[in-house]
Amino acid sequence: MIIRTPLAAALAVALAAVTACSTAPAERAGAATPQAGTTPPGPSGTPPGAPRTLVENLAVPWAIAFLPGGDALVTERDSARLLRITPEGRVTAIGKVEGVAPQGEGGLMGVAVSPKYDTDRTIFLYFTSDEDNRVVRYRLDSDRLSNEKVIVPGIPSGGIHDGGRIAFGPDGFLYIATGEVGDKPLAQDRNSLAGKILRVTPDGGPAPGNPFPGSRVWSYGHRNVQGLAWDPQGRLYASEFGQNTYDEINLIRKGGNYGWPEVEGVGSDKRYINPILTWPTSEASPSGMAYAAGSLWVAALRGQRLWQVPLTPDGTAGAPSARFRDEYGRLRAVTTTPDGGSLWVGTSNKDGRGSPRQGDDRVLVVPVR
Template sequence: MRSRLALCSLTLAAVAATGCSGTTQEPIPRVTQPADLPSQPTPTEQPEGDGGGRNGPPRAEGTLVDLLEVPWGVDFLPDGAAVVTERMTGRVLRVTADGGLGRLGAIGAIVPQGEAGLLGVAVSPDFEQDRSLFFYLTTGTDNRVVRAELDGSSLGTPTVVLDGIPAGFIHDGGRIAFGPDGHLYVTTGETGDPALAQEPDSLAGKILRITPDGEPAPGNPDPDSPVYSLGHRNVQGLAWDDEGRLWASEFGDSTWDELNLVEKGGNYGWPEVEGKGDDDRFVDPQVVWPVEDASPSGLAYADGHLWMAGLRGQRLWRIAVSPRGRASDPTAFFTEDYGRLRTVVTAPDGLLWVTTSNRDGRGEPTPADDRIIVVRP
């Protein structure tokens, strides 16, 4: 049945893109409760608690959809359904809360090598008026942000919002999200060239903040630049807490992965510092992990905690956030239960959607991978 999902080819030119897709959404087969899905975290990793909520362990509710090809970006439409991107195929999917799965279209001319391809997605905060979806993707020349309108169930022609972001085989960043201020935040990697993270005129190794039209957002450190913070190696997770503070999860090199509280104009030290450097020139991370325990990607906020997906670590981390903005008490769940975890997002109903990334060339996929797993925090 999956073979009938012919991809719509969208040819992305240097400055614009073209697109097409069907007007119907063909269902994709799924497994609601595969036999290998445990319903609880492993006992050795369950902190004492009431079995759910702020003090108890999270609970896996089941697989929402399966048989995906490296799902990467997830964001929610006003009707509660999610838009999901697949990094390697370029497909853009619509997933409902009851597991319905359909195709909205595809982005062509992506270069899905290494860590690159079709990455993050963000739904416009004014979607009901402008019907706009934003995507971060890798072409043969750069990384870029594009916008496309959703006409019913059909993805329209993408147009370039911001291009010229350095691209590489590794460290392409790729997470995009609208903040509480209505501006679009974009994470970029240093593409394997660490020096770019400290170059203020380069868009690599940064968190960018732009308007929906791609202009530097008002209030940026430099009014003529989209750069909001610098000194990042490869940020792939963004989340805001209840107080509107921005948090970011970041890949370390060989020693420490990081959770950072992002400050306007902050320099986070890479490559001069990995982890906590106690150097006044740089902002120290709030929490660090050995790289084998995390390799963090997605980040979400729910129930008074940050939730961070681990790729190499193959676990979901819960981190407490105090009212004063201090992160502490990282606790791991589901270690090695589902393999590599790429993205975690908070659904409109308060549940977490967690995607696996076992078909990215670095995992050991099961017949059901890749999947979206629903977790009750």
């Protein structure tokens, strides 16, 4: 049984004295009853970027992935619920995903929809079990999950740095962001699945063209990647939590080594690829990331803002600008709508490190054009 229903580089700025990610396990937030937001769309003439609340009273929405018809699947990390949310804000609780064992920063995290969903009805989830972090494939019919198959088991799990973002690239393969779970040497160990970006087939095997024979590893030397996004040229970017000093955006190269734990931020060792952008950890703790309207949009947890990072034609980062600073608290999920005109952004104020306010957690709709 699957569910229980119902239901840099250019901008290395200043040092920060506090870590971007506490080692203390987060408190567990109880499931809440989601409600459609009561804030109407802005009137004609509302400036671009003015957000509206779509849904309220969620519990740590971790990831958002759109289905072909325009509805979105949303995961709740701590409750292990999978939700379906319409563009009008109607919420259906598909159910609590069996086998999820929330702990610390782990739980029900990434969700991805098959590029062939119209014919195969397949979705993918990344979650923490009692044994590991894993990627599991399901069939979704009439808001019921079936045909469970673990396609990537054995990703190390821990109280911190569990990664968790999954997304299909323009090449049709599934990319998986993992963390080094606080065991730093794992990031440099190509035999470990921790501290990596993995690239796999829909069955979970190493994708053709991967850089290391017989390996799922696409890039390594990562601390804790929680954001993946592609630009129109097919270039892959990843947002990554630093430790005490710098958070990062990296332009990901096949087989690239991004330096952790030997380097945090920009270094001079030619063996390691430098980020295209860094922030002080107090300004970011970057989680979800999406591409829209010529920019990367990055949800900041500790920084409590949405960063807009314009991209140049050669894939480097322009000067970033912060939106909604301290207006909505901690931001974790961000995904571009199918028409490319808006972002859905999820708050994370019930994750044990935020300060929940009335209506939290919520999904916001942010126009980008």
